[in-house]
Amino acid sequence: MDLIVGQGHSYGFYWWEQGGPKSHPTWTKHIIDESFSQAHALLLTEIDGEMQLITGKRYRGHNGNDPGSYDSVVVYAYTLDRKTATFKRHILSMNGTASAGTQFIAADLDKDGDMDLASAGKLGVHIFENLRIDNVPKVMREQHIPLEQIWPFEGEGPIVQQENGRPDLVKNNNENRQ
Numbered sequence: 001m002d003l004i005v006g007q008g009h010s011y012g013f014y015w016w017e018q019g020g021p022k023s024h025p026t027w028t029k030h031i032i033d034e035s036f037s038q039a040h041a042l043l044l045t046e047i048d049g050e051m052q053l054i055t056g057k058r059y060r061g062h063n064g065n066d067p068g069s070y071d072s073v074v075v076y077a078y079t080l081d082r083k084t085a086t087f088k089r090h091i092l093s094m095n096g097t098a099s100a101g102t103q104f105i106a107a108d109l110d111k112d113g114d115m116d117l118a119s120a121g122k123l124g125v126h127i128f129e130n131l132r133i134d135n136v137p138k139v140m141r142e143q144h145i146p147l148e149q150i151w152p153f154e155g156e157g158p159i160v161q162q163e164n165g166r167p168d169l170v171k172n173n174n175e176n177r178q
Helices: 138-143
Strands: 003-006 011-019 026-037 042-047 050-056 074-081 086-094 104-107 116-121 124-128
Touching (some): 003 042, 026 074, 026 086, 042 104, 042 116, 050 086, 050 104
Antiparallel strands (some): 003 011, 011 026, 050 074, 104 116, 116 124
16 A cells, blocks of 8 residues: 655655565655645545545644745645556646645535535635536626625625724814815
8 A cells, every 4th residue: 555645844745655565565755746835634536537636735834833834825636647657736726825724625515516625724714616517607606706795695684884983093084074
């Protein structure tokens, strides 16, 4: 049985290939990727009929004290070519806020028949929606974008006029208006 490991406290993502007899196994280290640090979470899952290995950088995994703590945050999917025993990297997120955190989950989150991914890290919770099967019309998808909505949403209560804070701490901007 081989092992795939990520360096949680440094750079490196490796495949350790087991050889030799079971009574005296040997291990050969293969580099998959050494371009990012703090690969805390690994997930092997089938997506669209292909086995994929999901991982990425955990932002400031140990409060900024490990190599690469402040490097760009990345999330990658790797596919294995079994004939050449090589991994091909696919970018899921780069230089954004999606990170590896401490785990990934794979589930059909939007119930459309394909596998989606989710992770939570120090920069927030992120959903990677698989759009291979996209049964949601664009108009409906855009209705669910919070920035395009009039607040408050139905059922949240009455609209409250925006306040400027405590009167004794805020200068009245109407004093200079005529």
